[in-house]
Amino acid sequence: MVLRVLVPSAALAHDISGPGVQAIIWHIDTDTSPAPAADVLVTERPRFPAHRSRVSAIPGLRHVHLLSIGYEWVLEHLPAGTTLSNSRGAVEDATAEHALALILASLRDLPVAAQQQHRHHWSPLWTSSLHGSVVMVLGYGGVGQEVAARLEPFRPAAVLPVASRQRTTATGVQVHETQELPALLPRADVVVVTLPHQESTERLVDAAFLAAMGDGALLVNIGRGAVVDTDALVAELQAGRLRAALDVTDPEPLPAGHPLWDAPGCLLTPHMAGNTHEFLRRSAALTVEQVRRLASGREPLHLVRSTPCS
Numbered sequence: 104m105v106l107r108v109l110v111p112s113a114a115l116a117h118d119i120s121g122p123g124v125q126a127i128i129w130h131i132d133t134d135t136s137p138a139p140a141a142d143v144l145v146t147e148r149p150r151f152p153a154h155r156s157r158v159s160a161i162p163g164l165r166h167v168h169l170l171s172i173g174y175e176w177v178l179e180h181l182p183a184g185t186t187l188s189n190s191r192g193a194v195e196d197a198t199a200e201h202a203l204a205l206i207l208a209s210l211r212d213l214p215v216a217a218q219q220q221h222r223h224h225w226s227p228l229w230t231s232s233l234h235g236s237v238v239m240v241l242g243y244g245g246v247g248q249e250v251a252a253r254l255e256p257f258r259p260a261a262v263l264p265v266a267s268r269q270r271t272t273a274t275g276v277q278v279h280e281t282q283e284l285p286a287l288l289p290r291a292d293v294v295v296v297t298l299p300h301q302e303s304t305e306r307l308v309d310a311a312f313l314a315a316m317g318d319g320a321l322l323v324n325i326g327r328g329a330v331v332d333t334d335a336l337v338a339e340l341q342a343g344r345l346r347a348a349l350d351v352t353d354p355e356p357l358p359a360g361h362p363l364w365d366a367p368g369c370l371l372t373p374h375m376a377g378n379t380h381e382f383l384r385r386s387a388a389l390t391v392e393q394v395r396r397l398a399s400g401r402e403p404l405h406l407v408r409s410t411p412c413s
């Protein structure tokens with residue numbers, strides 16, 4: 104039996120082609136015609152929410168493999184009986200690196216310096232240091248742990264990991280739980296959100312959360328936009344009380360005229376934390392391995408949903 108696999112690019116089609124595999128190029132954002140029948144869909148996260156439902160119209164679909172990690176967008180569109188896997192391990196490094204870039208750029212006011220450069224204006228700035236600061240890492244999974252590891256060489260006063268449950272890791276790290284947030288938030292100079300979007304995390308960073316952060320503290324979001332109450336954040340930024348560096352926003356893409364574009368003290372990047380050439384190579388290699396496994400009837404790697412949904 105030949106495994107029919109939809110892939111978003113000619114390069115991936117080339118990589119996965121082989122005995123027992125038929126690669127078909129179909130991109131969820133750009134191919135507006137209905138997808139051809141296929142056993143497997145390999146896909147990126149659609150850039151536009153309206154394109155998500157295209158997954159549910161693929162005849163014969165049995166497995167979806169995501170080229171990234173976040174899978175919340177696909178769950179409600181998975182046809183019954185379909186299993187799901189993601190690219191765990193391929194993108195955490197790049198994402199954590201971007202978090203550090205956002206923290207350092209914000210603390211050292213690089214966007215202000217860049218604006219000065221565009222105006223050919225030379226005026227030294229006084230900024231804040233990561234050394235000696237307290238950094239909360241909210242969400243302590245694959246991405247959160249990589250962020251925490253990258254913070255250590257900067258010698259912060261403390262790194263406070265927060266996740267769903269309290270525990271001490273095998274390496275002795277004390278992970279706090281969300282119930283402790285009211286006590287911990289006033290201590291944090293920087294809060295880095297690495298949470299997935301699910302019912303329990305939606306708007307977890309709400310007006311009360313933001314109000315508990317200290318004056319001048321920095322909120323960084325590299326998880327999902329919907330974890331933050333955007334209106335409440337805009338209000339804090341416009342009041343000049345907090346700063347923010349956001350790779351993910353709600354809504355996304357950010358529409359023209361949205362108040363976040365020009366909010367004071369807000370650095371925005373367009374959901375690009377994971378986008379490195381190295382990530383592409385790693386996820387391509389993972390996809391080749393995944394397709395080989397599926398073609399030979401073996402258990403797929405990194406299953407997110409192992410029991411076919413009904």
Ligand SMILES: NC(=O)C1=CN([C@@H]2O[C@H](COP(=O)(O)OP(=O)(O)OC[C@H]3O[C@@H](n4cnc5c(N)ncnc54)[C@H](O)[C@@H]3O)[C@@H](O)[C@H]2O)C=CC1
Pocket residue numbers: 172173174194195198241242243244245246247265266267268281297298299300303304325326327350351374375376377378
């Ligand atoms: N900006 C970007 O380009 C990228 C964003 N991401 C996002 O980062 C997210 C996290 O990825 P991973 O670290 O691999 O996920 P993971 O599943 O390994 O870790 C999630 C963490 O969140 C915690 N958590 C879950 N629900 C919680 C709750 N209600 N309260 C407190 N903590 C809670 C878990 O305990 C765990 O520590 C992805 O789901 C994706 O949305 C991932 C890659 C790139």
Ligand SMILES: O=C(O)C(=O)COP(=O)(O)O
Pocket residue numbers: 147148170171172173174194374377
């Ligand atoms: O892995 C994720 O969840 C990410 O957000 C990054 O990749 P994406 O932009 O979703 O293709």
